[in-house]
Amino acid sequence: MLQLPHQPLQVAAVPPQRAPAREDGAGPWHAEAVCRRDEAGLFFAPSKEPTAARLAREAAAKRVCGRCPVMVECREHALLQPEPYGVWGGLTAAERRVALARRRRREVELRKASATDRIAQAG
Numbered sequence: 001m002l003q004l005p006h007q008p009l010q011v012a013a014v015p016p017q018r019a020p021a022r023e024d025g026a027g028p029w030h031a032e033a034v035c036r037r038d039e040a041g042l043f044f045a046p047s048k049e050p051t052a053a054r055l056a057r058e059a060a061a062k063r064v065c066g067r068c069p070v071m072v073e074c075r076e077h078a079l080l081q082p083e084p085y086g087v088w089g090g091l092t093a094a095e096r097r098v099a100l101a102r103r104r105r106r107e108v109e110l111r112k113a114s115a116t117d118r119i120a121q122a123g
Contacts, residue, residue: 029073039064044086058092065090079103 030036035043042061045054065071065087075089078096085093 029070029077032068032070033074034064034068035061042087058087061087062090 039061042057042064045057049057065074068074071089073089075091077083078088078091079100082096082100083093088096091099
């Protein structure tokens with residue numbers, strides 16, 4: 001099994017003015033995030049981290065995200081900000097870039113389809 005070097009825990013702080021409120025009105029989503037408890041060091045890469053160690057750390061972080069009650073809110077926060085580093089909402093920074101590109105393409109396609117529909121209805 002791959003041993004990760006001991007890293008001091010890092011808390012992924014989200015400034016209150018940037019954190020979206022939860023729809024159920026129970027307060028800010030990040031207050032319930034599992035990563036705020038004890039595994040925060042998994043979510044951000046130490047400098048010069050070897051690839052194998054990074055992949056193992058990211059997989060462990062994603063497992064934590066998988067049991068988090070606010071994973072969807074966290075992911076949406078990271079996509080809207082956008083957060084450039086770390087694992088947020090079960091996605092790495094690279095995965096979030098792909099998700100954002102897909103979201104942008106989908107929005108463009110929807111705008112084009114809407115414009116085509118308006119033209120067809122007017123014509």
